[in-house]
Amino acid sequence: MTRLLWNVQSRSDLLRPARFAGRAEEESLRRLVGGLLALVGYRRSWLRPVEQWEPREGGTHSVFSSLAHHLLANYPVPPVMHSAWFAGSGWWAYRQRHWFRHVGMGGSLRTAGFPIRLTKRMAYEFSLAPAHFDIGFALRWAQVRGLGGSDTIARVVASTRLGREFFGEAFWTSVIHLFLRTRGLDPAHVDLIVEYLNHQKFVQRTIIVGEDTEISIDPPRPDLSIKGCTVTSLLRRAEEWKAEQRPEAPERKRFEWNRSEIREYQRAEDETRAWTIRELLDSDDLAAEGKAMKHCVATYTEFCVRRRSTIWSLGLEGPEGRRRLATIEVDPKTRTVVQASMKCNEEPDEPCLSLVKEWASREGLTVEC
Incomplete structure (x- = not known):
């Protein structure tokens, strides 16, 4: 970073105080330093030494553009794509910088990997997008323009979430x-x-x-x-x-769903108690099971409603009530026991697993847990 800053300061007025006198200018300075840091992050891909940079005359954007081109481009990159270096950090910023490098090395806008597939007309419009646009905004604007929309409608559509989400x-x-x-x-x-x-x-x-x-x-x-x-x-x-x-x-x-074709299970333990496997048939039952067993079975509500899954509770029932021991998921389409877990998602012990296998054998289920 020191090497880049020294050369920027000695070769241009990009970081000189005269450019950043007021409060708004201070924000511009922070943004500029962020852009320079982003360029440093790609120093292993620099094509030329920063010491050989000859700044272009003009405003901040023009000077920064000449620096980015010197370091990372062999071919002209559309002005709007320089916003990639001011996009902060994270996945979206990384993608934008990848697009800059792709185009700077001679790659086509249409093969850059944009989230919108650009036609020739859209790519042309994107190349003309104003430099102050964000790349996401410019992509949506170019798409609408390429489909025949006016500049006004293109800006309106790009100003919605469609200019930020793809x-x-x-x-x-x-x-x-x-x-x-x-x-x-x-x-x-x-x-x-x-x-x-x-x-x-x-x-x-x-x-x-x-x-x-x-x-x-x-x-x-x-x-x-x-x-x-x-x-x-x-x-x-x-x-x-x-x-x-x-x-x-x-x-x-509260969501309810129909009972599946798989039958429930009961086996006597002694004269007063019995092992049971009961199907859970509404969202409140799932929530109660999840709360008692300290796991997230309640999140399976939608799968049960859509009949993509069935949830069962294995317990021991007696005069004192029912003690939950394990929760079981069965895929109703393949008739497969896909998982079984005890409290806090622990693996079922041998007695529980034995009961699950016995029930599965009676009902013609495959056990994969």
């Missing part, structure tokens, strides 16, 4: 196409519609089952499609959804 791209592309097909689209409605659709299709919900067990379940409409929808109909639903929003507080719910 998943479910096939779905969001269909939404963008709908926006572009709508004559007289009011830009003020775009963000609300995007927020509504994201909540319905992608946002997991936190609910309470049992007395106080919080679990996450699927979004309200994970299979949501906008086929046959109009912006008007989506806006109406979005406004209704917004009006119903309440302060974030988990909702209490």
Whole structure:
């Protein structure tokens, strides 16, 4: 870092106090130093010694751009991609810097590995994106522009979460196409519609089952499609959804599901007590089992509702009540015992495992735990 800073200070006015006189400028200085630190992080990939750098005249962006090109690029990189060096740390920042290096070494924008597949037109628009855009914002802006959208609509769409998040791209592309097909689209409605659709299709919900067990379940409409929808109909639903929003507080719910085809188990231990394996048939039962056994079986609620899993409780029943000993998961499709655990997720002991195997043998189940 010292080597880079010394050369930057001696060869340019990039870090000179005259550039950073006020409070806003101090923030710019911190941002600039962060960018220089990011360049140092890639020093093993530097193509040329920093001592050979000849700064370009101009503003801060122009000078920094010439430094980044000198160190890491053989070919021109679109101005917007220099924001990669100011993106902080973490996975997203790493990806952006990888894209800069890919293009700087002569790679195509279309093969850089962007989260949006760019057409030739989109790549062209991206290359022209203003330097002050973030890369994520620029990608979404270029996509909309490449699909024929105006600069205004492109900026509006990129200003929503779609300029910061990149998943479910096939779905969001269909939404963008709908926006572009709508004559007289009011830009003020775009963000609300995007927020509504994201909540319905992608946002997991936190609910309470049992007395106080919080679990996450699927979004309200994970299979949501906008086929046959109009912006008007989506806006109406979005406004209704917004009006119903309440302060974030988990909702209490109880889910029930039908008994499976697998039969329960009972074997006498003595005249007053019996070993039993009971199927748990609602979310409150799962929560009670998880609380008593100190494990997370309540999170299997959705799997049970969708019949992807069945959960069973092995216990010893007598006049004093029922003592839980192990929790068992069975895949109803393959009729396989996939796991069994005692309190705190400990492996089942020999007596419990013997009972599970006996029950499985009676019911024609395969045991893989």
